[in-house]
Amino acid sequence: MTLLDGQVWTSDIYVDGWRPGRGEPWQVREPATGNIIGRVGTATTEDVAEAAAKAAKAQHAWQNTPYDERAAVLRRAGDLWNVHSGEVQEWLIREAGSIGPKAGLETHIAAQECFEAAALPSHPMGDVLPSTEPRWSMARRRPVGVVSVIAPFNFPLILSIRSVAPALALGNAVLLKPDPRTAVCGGVTLMRVFEEAGLPPGLLQMLPGGADIGQALVTTPEVRVVSFTGSTAAGQAVGELAGKHLKRAHLELGGNNALIVLPGADLERATSAGAFGSFMHQGQICMTTGRHLVHESMHDAYVEALASTASHLPVGDPHRGEVALGPIIDEKQVARIHRIVKSTVEAGARLAAGGTFEGPFYRPTVLAQMEPSMPAYTEEVFGPVAPVVPFSSHEEAIGLARRSEYGLSLGILGDVGTAMEIADSVPSGIVHINEQTVADEANVPFGGVGASGTGSRFGGPTANIEAFTETQWLTARPQIAPYPF
Template sequence: MSHSLLDAQTWTGRLYSDGWTAGSGGVAAVTAPATGETLGEVGVATPDDVLKASPRAAEAQRAWAATPPEERAAVLRRAGALWEQHAAEIEDWIVRESGSIPPKAQLETHRAAADCYEAAGLATHPVGDVLATNEERWSMARRRPVGVVSVIAPFNFPLILSSRSIAPALALGNAVLLKPDPRTAVCGGIVHARIYEEAGLPPGLLHVLPGGVDVGEAVVSAPEVRVVSFTGSTAAGRRVGQLGAQHLKRTHLELGGNNALVVLPGADLAKAASAGAFGSFMHQGQICMTTGRHLVHESLHDEYVAALVEKATHLPVGDPASGQVALGPLIDAGQLERVDAVVQGTVAAGGTLAAGGTFTDLFYSPTVLSGLTPDMPAWSQEIFGPVAPVLPFSTDDEAISLAATGSYGLSLGILGDVGRAMRIADAVPSGIVHINEQTVADEPMVPFGGVGESGTGSRFGGAAANLEAFTETQWLTLRPEIAAYPF
């Protein structure tokens, strides 16, 4: 049997920053949203901790960038194997700390391993081009590590949304400052420290710094940081982007979404309703790709709403650590209050509550809203809760207009006739399009990102996007002898 990866004696009350050390900000409780139980205590960072970590990361990075690529790749492969070896223990933390159901936690550990295996290939990926030149020389463009990368990750998929940046950044020769969400500081932060420590990553290359907004600002503005990889809300992303621009840092922003699922006439109703329920209710709707708007052809609308209501009323909700449920808790009271305010505001504006709209503690029941107009809160806003707003359309042009309305452009799902779906896909601005799938999907080898207020484009995943995100392009020329100049 493998030893415990997350032995509390190792990390309780500590940060991981060039070893395990006390945080300047004291300690914070780790709480299970389903029960309120205290699961442990993590060290809390302050901006001073960041300003100590950043130059140490820069120092360690120089030696790491000079390390043979096969050695960097070996560390990533060992990390991937460790994610698999310790999956059950890590999944237990994801379930309890983030309120995830076990299959979602299993997806996270599987993806973290896949991120490492995929990133291992980046270490030996071609990193340049030979360029044409009018001079008597060789001219090349080569990719170089940026140096220090800051990763700011959210609570909803705490492992995936940090691993997808940490693994490729390290593989390409960078050091990383990780600021996990304080609500998921163990399964989104401490676990990375332990995995890479066990994998033999040299000291100083990964710093895990849980903290508040001030720590987030510090990991953006620290002088040694060159690139910031941020996943979170659009409002927070704007602040990160502004601060990054102020300090001339490259910021990659993967932000919110109010994603449309278009159900075309003739679509298989049962399969469409199943896809729609998964898209809206998976992980309590706390996903940037959640299906936030169901656009259903008028010929199917009433049946679709009825089928969605049937699913919503029979999906079990409860503590995912204590039994088989489909939905767990929302992350905290603030999130619950926001979700309920949007639902109740929509009903007050004339919308119909077809199912749900109730809660106990942090458990919000799967909710279906119909009888909507595009200006109602549940249609026009990102909800980040288990809410499925449904609106009918009559023509493809109307579906395009409704799907394209709004400032977000992350993920679009279209169910039904492929030819009609292709036309709609071409007409709706979106970073991701899925035909005959719902809106929630991701893989380590694909470019991921949105347009508009959903972010700065596909800067996550896949070799091309990761090279673009975590390296700089350098122009390099070579002559056989010193060139002659007129001076």
């Protein structure tokens, strides 16, 4: 039997084992062809309530499991991502529309996330504090209990595992809601890997579904922390609901990231970086380069080179051939991308490349003669669109980069000293000098500011321990303290 043998999970959710959900099964479609390639179960709010109760019950024993045993489960899970990488990548290509290298990146990082998480249980979990009283005083980190993880479609494996792995490693149980469009990549694969790794039953439950399930995962009483990755609008709704119910919400949201090309930067390398930043995975990445800010001395040559690159990139079905761009996830998103491109051209921009599509395949698009008020500049497109805007001074570049409600990732190409000065002046959770805007590693803190989220809440021991544990003040005396009553 393979890891993802459909006989195990077809039409099922996971609540202490594989069983049919109370909702209607979801047809898994291949975005490149529209073909049905599987069927997953969907949950109801009743399923969520059952899963949350069982998770809370299982969590008590898990948090008291010796730390080395918890670590061993995570290490085995990391090994399994490597053992089954080919099978998982096949699903990432077909279900998520990933090109081969992007699918390979996801399984590689999934393994690394588990290996990094395996080190968390042995980290120091508190501090000894001074006290004015004759007692021992300490602050210690304790598991929060049950964590809800709500993950999106674009990097379904990475954006699930980066919360699931550390939350489990630190002694919590997890309720996982993958996007139904990628419920196999972002849900079934995790369940199967952790089953095979020996995770005790009840600690990871999988509940695909729509907005009602997301709402239930926030409001169910057993959940104390919500880890959400998705759009800014959806994140605002999650944050509001979590606040109302006194839950902590870690929100990693949208981005409209700037790539600043300084005078004197190597044109060929800058163009290559810009193309990768805007067109990788069809631009369906929160860190995608959404705005190219190019010094006026290089602007025209940059537009020409970027447009030439875009016009030569192959677009098609990544399951049937080697391409640079695969399909957009669904028709609704294709329509949204095209609306933004058309309205930007109607507002006066020049279409230097692309702007067309066939079915789910949108051509990589370059827009020139842009104004900062145009839709493709102000909105997160979430598609393969590269708007290019000139600047004349470093101060103007800073002003243009800051002219966004988002603050996720910033790339600066050229002189490092100048780049450092610009980096100090632009609010952003991530800054890459002489790299484009799309990058992530399992051991680094990740997150944005402003409309991009609530700061670095994923990755690295400090961020993960803060995200998935609570601080408890504990004191102890040799004898009962005397009181005046």
